[in-house]
Structure formats: C-alpha cells, structure tokens
Amino acid sequence: QSVLTQAPSASGTPGQRVTISCSGSSSNIGNNTVNWYQQVPGMAPKVFIYRDNQRPSGVPERFSGSKSGTSASLAISGLQSEDEADYYCATWDDSLNGWVFGGGTELTVL
C-alpha cells in the first residue's frame, strides 16, 4: 500500500485534457514539493514535473503540475498517443524521513 494515493488507471482520446491526481498527508505533500515521473514500459523513469509545477527542458508545455494542501495533480492537455505511459508522483515524507511514491497511474490514449 503506497503512502501517496493515485488512481491505477486513466484514459483519454487524442486532443483531450486528462488530469492525474496524487493524494497524501501533511507530513509529505502538505509540507514538501511534489515531483512527477513518466515511465514508458521497459524504460527508466524520467522526471516530467519537479517542485510542484516546474517543467524540465524538453518536456512539452502541455504537461503542467499543481498542488493544493495535501493533494497534487498532473494535467496533460492536447493528449497525444506518445503520452501513453505510467505516471508516478513522489515527495519527501517528514515522518518517515524518506521518499515516498504514489502507486502509479497507467495512462491509456484511446
């Protein structure tokens, strides 16, 4: 059971906007920044959003992150087939003194 909660799956059609949520608590999301990772099956993960809403160079502008209280979200607008992957949220947990991940959301582009 993951410390951060994500829906196991999400889907959308090309061009649609999709949102993936990540729910935590005051010891993790509520007090630390959230990062989002994309993992294509068989490949290593890659950071897509860091510090709640910052996009690394090379990540398309249609990816955006936000946070409110103890929840965070990753939004993908103008969905494309290449966005089909697993997405994980992660942050530091002050109570555990370690990093915690969400269980991951498998995004399908219909």
Place this chain on the structure above:
Amino acid sequence: QVQLVESGGGVVQPGRSLRLTCAASGFIFSHYGIHWVRQAPGKGLEWVAVISSDGNKKYYAESVKGRVSIFRDNSKNTVYLHMNRLRVEDTAVYYCARARGANEKGYFASWGQGTLVTVSS
C-alpha cells in the same frame, strides 16, 4: 551529459548478500546526492536509499532498514548499495538516480537504466 550505469545485479539465493554499483559520469559527482530506487516486476516504483554528496547523511526505506547500506567513493565517482539477508521480495530492477542538489531532499533528476536483482532458491 549525465550518465549513470548500474551493475552487480544477478540471481542470488535468499539470505545471501549482493553489492550493486552505480558508476557516474558527465557531472561533478561530489556535488550531488545519489538515490537508489527499485521496481519489482509488474509493480510501481519504491525508493530504497539516498546518500548526500559528502556521504555523511544516509536515509533508508523502512522495508530495507538494517539490511541495506549505501556508500560512496567520490574519488571513483561511484555509489554502492550493499544488500544483506536478501528476501524474495527484494527481487526488482534497481535504479540509481542523481539527486537535484547535494542533500537527501533533492528529487530524482537523472536515472540510470537499472540492474535486475532476482532473489530465488
């Protein structure tokens, strides 16, 4: 560019030990923390351990605490993960990742390709 190469994985019997190595290049190694993150077959990501840039601070996941040790040799641009008393549930691909910054709270900015550890009798 940043490169991280893991090695040392393989098949090992339960209760035995294994040492994983993460060799880094393309950046000033002594300036960055290094994480280990694992992924069991068909499962999600699980953080394992982190070591600060100077090696003085180390943090471990509860699931491995007391069985796993992380070390680094800044003269060799290498981080090691010593795993003892291995269990079947330690079977996973182990990734090393460079932190964003020197300390334990830097997120996983760059990742290696991983090394597979299989614990089986």
